Amino acid sequence: MKNQVKELWPELEWIENEELRGKVRKTWELAFSKSDLTPKDLHNIPFTLLVEDCKVSFMDHKRAVVHIAFESAKKMKKFLGTELAIDLDVVVAGAILMDVGKLMEYEKDGDSIKFSKTGELLRHAFTGVSLAQQCDIPDEVCHLIAVHSKEGDCFRRTTEGYIIHHADFMSYLPFKNKS
Numbered sequence: 001m002k003n004q005v006k007e008l009w010p011e012l013e014w015i016e017n018e019e020l021r022g023k024v025r026k027t028w029e030l031a032f033s034k035s036d037l038t039p040k041d042l043h044n045i046p047f048t049l050l051v052e053d054c055k056v057s058f059m060d061h062k063r064a065v066v067h068i069a070f071e072s073a074k075k076m077k078k079f080l081g082t083e084l085a086i087d088l089d090v091v092v093a094g095a096i097l098m099d100v101g102k103l104m105e106y107e108k109d110g111d112s113i114k115f116s117k118t119g120e121l122l123r124h125a126f127t128g129v130s131l132a133q134q135c136d137i138p139d140e141v142c143h144l145i146a147v148h149s150k151e152g153d154c155f156r157r158t159t160e161g162y163i164i165h166h167a168d169f170m171s172y173l174p175f176k177n178k179s
């Protein structure tokens with residue numbers, strides 16, 4: 001599974017801290033061990049069940065968010081970095097892990113997916129933090145999983161938290177609100 005996760009997420013290599021990179025990879029391995037979804041499935045299933053007839057795959061959406069977040073963070077660091085401390089490793093780790101809890105939230109339903117029993121009770125922001133903490137992911141990164149979604153609207157986001165939240169929503173709401 002180690003190599004499958006590395007293949008799934010080439011962006012892991014962007015994390016400079018080797019220890020953090022390993023922990024992020026292990027979190028995905030743990031998620032797959034608890035899910036009936038496989039790495040291959042993530043190239044076929046829709047990225048969300050909240051958009052009807054969604055044609056964008058889970059991986060295309062998740063990788064888009066990682067790329068948008070990383071590029072945004074670099075530009076913010078370049079122009080605003082003297083006033084805002086931005087940790088690029090934290091941004092990439094958080095973006096890669098943001099939706100890892102969806103492996104608990106969804107389960108297979110024939111060729112498609114549906115909400116699992118766990119997913120009906122615990123949204124992926126919660127299960128994602130749980131998986132990450134089991135792999136010793138630092139709090140700064142767990143925070144990003146916790147606040148990337150609407151759950152974070154009632155909490156104070158870090159700078160990296162705002163970057164990931166907006167990268168996620170700018171690539172989700174146009175589908176959600178498409179008439």
Ligand SMILES: [Fe+2]
Nearest residue numbers: 098099124149
């Ligand atoms: Fe999410």
